[in-house]
Amino acid sequence: MTPASIYWLQQILNALQLGSIYALIALGYSLVYGVLTMINFAHGDVFMVGAFVCFLAATVAGLSFVPTLLLTMAATAGLGVVIERLAYKPLRAAPRVSAIITALGVGLFLENLTLAFYPYPQHVPPLLQNVIWRIGGLALSSLQLIIISLSLALMLVLDYVVQHTAVGMAMRAISWDKTFVPLMGVPVNLIISITFAIGAGLAGAAGTMYSLAYPVIDPYMGIMVGWKAFIAAVVGGIGTIRGAMIGAFILGGVEIMVVAILPSTYLDLVVFSLLLALIVIRPHGILGAPRVQKV
Amino acid sequence: MKKHFSLFLNLLVLSAAIALVGCGARAPKDKTIKIGAIVELTGDMPAVGASSRNAAELAVAALNRAGGITIAGKQYLVELVTEDNAAKPDQSAAAANKLITQDEVIAIVGPNASLGAIPAAEIAEANRTLLITPWSTNPKTTLDTVSGAPKRYVFRACFTDPFEGRVLAGFITGKLRARRAAVLYDVASKAPKSQADLFRQTFEQLGGTIVAFETYTTGDRDFSAQLTKIQSAKPDIIFLPAYYNDVGLIAQQARRQGIEATLIGSDAWSSPELVKLAQGAVEGAYFANHYAADIATPVAREFIAAYQQKYGKPPDDVAALTYDAMGLLFQALNTASAPERQAVRDAMAAISGYPGVTGDIRFTPGSGDPVKSAVIMQVKGGQFAWVTNTAP
Numbered sequence: 001m002t003p004a005s006i007y008w009l010q011q012i013l014n015a016l017q018l019g020s021i022y023a024l025i026a027l028g029y030s031l032v033y034g035v036l037t038m039i040n041f042a043h044g045d046v047f048m049v050g051a052f053v054c055f056l057a058a059t060v061a062g063l064s065f066v067p068t069l070l071l072t073m074a075a076t077a078g079l080g081v082v083i084e085r086l087a088y089k090p091l092r093a094a095p096r097v098s099a100i101i102t103a104l105g106v107g108l109f110l111e112n113l114t115l116a117f118y119p120y121p122q123h124v125p126p127l128l129q130n131v132i133w134r135i136g137g138l139a140l141s142s143l144q145l146i147i148i149s150l151s152l153a154l155m156l157v158l159d160y161v162v163q164h165t166a167v168g169m170a171m172r173a174i175s176w177d178k179t180f181v182p183l184m185g186v187p188v189n190l191i192i193s194i195t196f197a198i199g200a201g202l203a204g205a206a207g208t209m210y211s212l213a214y215p216v217i218d219p220y221m222g223i224m225v226g227w228k229a230f231i232a233a234v235v236g237g238i239g240t241i242r243g244a245m246i247g248a249f250i251l252g253g254v255e256i257m258v259v260a261i262l263p264s265t266y267l268d269l270v271v272f273s274l275l276l277a278l279i280v281i282r283p284h285g286i287l288g289a290p291r292v293q294k295v
Numbered sequence: 296m297k298k299h300f301s302l303f304l305n306l307l308v309l310s311a312a313i314a315l316v317g318c319g320a321r322a323p324k325d326k327t328i329k330i331g332a333i334v335e336l337t338g339d340m341p342a343v344g345a346s347s348r349n350a351a352e353l354a355v356a357a358l359n360r361a362g363g364i365t366i367a368g369k370q371y372l373v374e375l376v377t378e379d380n381a382a383k384p385d386q387s388a389a390a391a392n393k394l395i396t397q398d399e400v401i402a403i404v405g406p407n408a409s410l411g412a413i414p415a416a417e418i419a420e421a422n423r424t425l426l427i428t429p430w431s432t433n434p435k436t437t438l439d440t441v442s443g444a445p446k447r448y449v450f451r452a453c454f455t456d457p458f459e460g461r462v463l464a465g466f467i468t469g470k471l472r473a474r475r476a477a478v479l480y481d482v483a484s485k486a487p488k489s490q491a492d493l494f495r496q497t498f499e500q501l502g503g504t505i506v507a508f509e510t511y512t513t514g515d516r517d518f519s520a521q522l523t524k525i526q527s528a529k530p531d532i533i534f535l536p537a538y539y540n541d542v543g544l545i546a547q548q549a550r551r552q553g554i555e556a557t558l559i560g561s562d563a564w565s566s567p568e569l570v571k572l573a574q575g576a577v578e579g580a581y582f583a584n585h586y587a588a589d590i591a592t593p594v595a596r597e598f599i600a601a602y603q604q605k606y607g608k609p610p611d612d613v614a615a616l617t618y619d620a621m622g623l624l625f626q627a628l629n630t631a632s633a634p635e636r637q638a639v640r641d642a643m644a645a646i647s648g649y650p651g652v653t654g655d656i657r658f659t660p661g662s663g664d665p666v667k668s669a670v671i672m673q674v675k676g677g678q679f680a681w682v683t684n685t686a687p
Contacts, residue, residue, distance in 0.1 A: 007527045010552070014519035120341040121540055123572045132553050139553030214516035215547070216540050216572070224514070259520035264510045265482055 006137040011260050012253075017144050017213065019252025020151035023245045024206035025229035026236070027158060028080075028199030030244035033233070034175045035195045036092075038099050042083060042106035044226015046200045049110055050076045050207025051217045055124045065127040065212075073204040080200025081193050089189070107222075114219035124215040147209045154205060155245055158198065162241055171195055175239070228255075231275045237288025246286055328364070328371045328634060330355070330624065331378065331394030333405035333415055338382030339513075340538055342568045343407050343613050347429060348377055349606050350614035351404060354621035357601070364628045371634065373625075376400055380411045387411030391418035391426070401628070402426070402639055404620045407613055408538075409433035409486040416449040423448060425640040427624055429616035430585075432456045432562060433486050437663035448640050450663040452620040452656065453562070456486070459583050460493035462669045462685045463534070463559060466581070468501045470683070471557065473531035477507035479521055479545060480536050484513055490536035490561050506530050511541075518545050519552065526554050536561040543572030550576045557581065565612040570677045577674045585612040586653040587670045587681035595652040612653070619651035 025047050032040045053075045057068040087106050091099050131142040162168035170191045173181045182188045210225070211217050228251060236247025251271065258270045278285070332351045335344030355375045358364065363372040376398045378390035387406045394400045395418065402425035406412045412431030417440065419426035427450045428436055434456055437449045467473050476498055480491035495505050506528040509521040522545070525533060533549065533556050535542050542564055549558070560582030569577060588599055588609055598618055602610040610618070627643035628634075649656045656665045671682040 003527060007523060010523045010526070011520060014517075014523060017519065018517055119337050121339065123543070123568075126574055130551060132551065134553060139551070141551040143551065210516075214544055216516065216544055221516075255517075256520040259511075260524060263482075264512055264515070264521065267512065267515075 003137070009138055011256050013138075013140065013144060015253040015256040016148050016249070017252075018255060019249035020148050021206050021210050021213070022225075022229045022232045022251055023155060023248030024151055024202045024209075025225065026232040026244040026248045027155070027241060028203050029230050029233040030236070030238055030241060031171075031195050031199045034239035034241075035171055035192060036088075037175075037239075038088070038096065039103065039230070039238075040088075040196075040199070041100065041103040041226075041230075042087075042110060043199065043203060044222035044224075044229065045107040045110035046076055046079060046083075046222070047203040047207045047210070047225060047229075048114065048217075048219065048222030049079060050204035051124070051211040051221065052114055052118065052122075052207075053204065054208040054211050055122055055217060058125050058127055068127060069205060069208050072208045073201040076204030076207065077197040077201035080196040080203075083200075084193060084196040089192075107226075111219050111222070118219060121216050121218040124211040124217060126215070127212060143213060147213060150205070150209065154202060155241075158202070159241055161198075167191065167194055228271065231271065234275060234285055235278050237285030240285075240287045243285055243287035250286075326370075326372055327374045328366075328628070329374050329376055329398055329400040330621075331376050331391075331398060331400035331403040331405075333378050333380050333387060333390045333394070333403060333411070335382040335407060335411065336379040338380075339540060340382050340408060342539070342566045342611075343430070344379070344382070346566075346611050346614040347405060347407050347617040350602065350610060350617035351375055351377070351621055353598075353602060353605060354618050354625070358621075358625055364625060366628060366631050366634045369634075371628075373628075380406050380415070382408055382411060384410050384414045388414040388418050391415040395419070395422045395424050400424070401634065401636055402624055402643075404429065404617065404624060407431065407617075409436055409489075410484060412436045413485065416446060420446045420448050423640070424636050425450070425624070425627070425643055427452060427620040427643075429453065429620040430562075430613050431486070432459060433489050434664075435485070435489075445662050450623070450643060450658070450665075452616045452623060452651070452653070452665065453585055454667055454669055455664050456489050457493050459561060459669060460490060460497045462671070463561075463583050464494060464497040464501050464503070465685070466583075466671050466683070467498065467532055467559060468503050471532065471581075473557070474503050475506045475529065475531045476503055476534055476559075477509070477525040477528055477530035477532070477556070478505060478534045478536075479507075479509045479511065479518065479525060480534075481513055481515075481541065482510040484538075486563065487536040487538075487561075491534070494534055494536065516544060518548050522549050522552050522554060525549075526552055530556050532557045532559050534559045536563065538563045539566045539569040539572065542569055542577065543574075546573045546576035546580070562612060565672070565679065567608070567611065570674060575677075578677070580674050581682065582672055582674075584670050584672045584679070586615050587672060587679070590670075590681050590684075591652075592650070592654075594650055598652045615652040619649070619653050619656060622651060623649055623656065 028043045050072050053072045054068055057063045057071050083106055087102050133140045170186045232247035232251040233244045236243030258267050334347045355373050359372050363370055380387040380390045404427050406415050407430035409431040412428040413436050416426055416436050425448050429452045432453055432455050437446050478491050480487040507525045558580035562584050564582040565584050627639050631638040631642040647657055654667050656667050669685045672679045673682050
């Protein structure tokens with residue numbers, strides 16, 4: 001391989017790693033929006049809580065990688081359900097603005113709750129032995145491989161659940177019509193809880209992988225990552241699962257390429273410009289389809 | 296008789312004035328003098344703030360045990376008023392304002408990081424209050440923002456960035472015989488940016504080539520794109536003038552990408568946290584530092600032992616520099632003509648030699664920057680080991 005092609009392949013690997021983490025978080029935004037047409041702005045902070053649960057599991061409980069990952073996913077899934085039950089369910093009939101404000105409030109609550117316990121950035125210990133493989137000048141680390149493959153596996157499982165199982169069918173049905181679907185015997189509250197559990201659980205998985213790749217965590221880490229994942233979901237077409245994945249990998253790719261070509265200060269400028277431009281050209285995202293608004 | 300009477304009157308007025316100055320609001324005030332400390336207890340570098348506070352408290356406790364300070368024949372105990380600046384510029388300025396106007400401190404020690412020290416120094420200068428920063432190496436800290444002339448009330452206990460840049464560039468081209476250097480730094484942070492620019496300048500003057508000059512922004516966690524660029528430029532060394540949190544992440548990601556170039560750091564590396572966080576990725580790296588615990592002078596050994604005993608860990612360079620900043624201030628107070636801000640500043644400017652923990656410190660007239668030496672350290676087996684000394 002020529003040095004130039006190795007260089008760009010390495011950058012593509014970097015983009016895949018970043019995109020995988022964005023994708024796991026973007027899915028949570030997209031799932032909840034798909035079912036409830038609500039933007040859960042607390043989602044980035046659920047991701048942050050996931051990183052801290054991972055930190056606690058690894059330091060206090062001294063668990064290894066797989067139990068840490070499972071515990072973190074279970075904890076954030078539970079957190080997602082609790083947030084929905086306590087904060088969003090009472091407002092389901094309220095104007096949409098109230099729900100958005102509540103979601104922002106929940107996010108601030110989670111940040112400040114974590115801040116009360118951990119005012120300083122914390123260091124997550126390494127849970128995996130890192131191995132580096134060299135393939136013709138290209139360096140691939142075991143951590144990179146695990147992040148990318150685990151994210152892809154979780155996305156495939158989710159896609160299967162939503163497209164091919166009864167729960168998935170119920171989720172899609174509620175997303176389509178909230179008035180008549182309950183009459184068909186679909187337990188709406190249960191399905192909504194499951195939706196939140198899945199979304200938050202994926203954010204927990206993202207939190208674990210993020211804190212292994214970038215082991216300095218702080219209570220505000222979820223804000224920017226959350227915004228980026230939200231952009232990924234919107235770019236891909238919010239409400240669609242495959243759209244969220246595509247959007248996340250596009251975003252990861254754009255971020256890496258911006259830094260590879262331009263000075264790093266242009267990073268967020270380009271990312272947010274991309275969002276604005278895409279909303280103007282395709283208001284419903286890459287895979288999103290315009291839906292008739294039923295008032 | 297008339298003459299005697301007027302003398303008596305003068306004495307009466309004088310004693311009344313002393314009493315007035317002395318009494319103030321509270322009774323014990325005539326026995327204590329307040330010193331302000333601005334430290335980074337929360338924010339991005341809590342380890343820096345904690346070390347600085349520890350050393351300041353140790354210095355004050357030792358001084359008060361020995362009877363405090365003597366100004367114009369009168370004994371005073373020292374009271375330390377500590378303010379947290381959250382490692383932020385705005386909060387540093389606010390803390391300086393509060394210490395000067397509300398707490399009425401006689402002088403301030405801190406902040407440590409340049410991003411906080413520069414705004415705090417502006418406030419101190421405007422209020423004609425002595426400020427000694429232990430750790431801020433940015434040239435701008437002691438210079439006037441508008442005219443570029445030296446500030447009159449701001450001093451530092453450490454060397455400056457231009458000096459550090461010369462030391463590192465000389466070490467890399469000389470001892471390491473490296474010619475190709477890459478730099479990765481935070482463009483949004485004052486100290487790293489000035490260190491990166493100065494390093495580039497001096498390294499090129501010494502015949503080296505900067506093969507990559509990459510940036511990131513405060514808060515970035517993913518450096519993979521920059522590191523891939525750096526790797527393709529094939530540098531011998533990578534200069535990382537960053538605080539320990541960033542260095543830990545960058546070093547790990549660099550090793551994960553298979554980069555084997557020697558890492559070179561600034562004095563901002565010198566925290567035991569770095570080795571813990573980097574998990575072996577900084578092994579073999581070199582950095583410039585203010586002092587080395589393993590070649591300590593008797594003064595330094597005494598301090599290291601006292602610090603170790605009180606806090607259960609060896610002092611880092613911030614602690615050593617804070618201790619020196621406090622020592623300089625105590626010497627200024629002891630030689631001041633009166634317990635007043637102006638007198639303390641004048642005494643500080645007159646210090647011609649101070650045997651500090653971080654080496655001999657002296658000031659040249661008209662400048663707040665001391666003349667002192669630097670050391671080069673290496674990370675060996677997870678510890679910082681002394682490599683060489685560089686005289687000023």
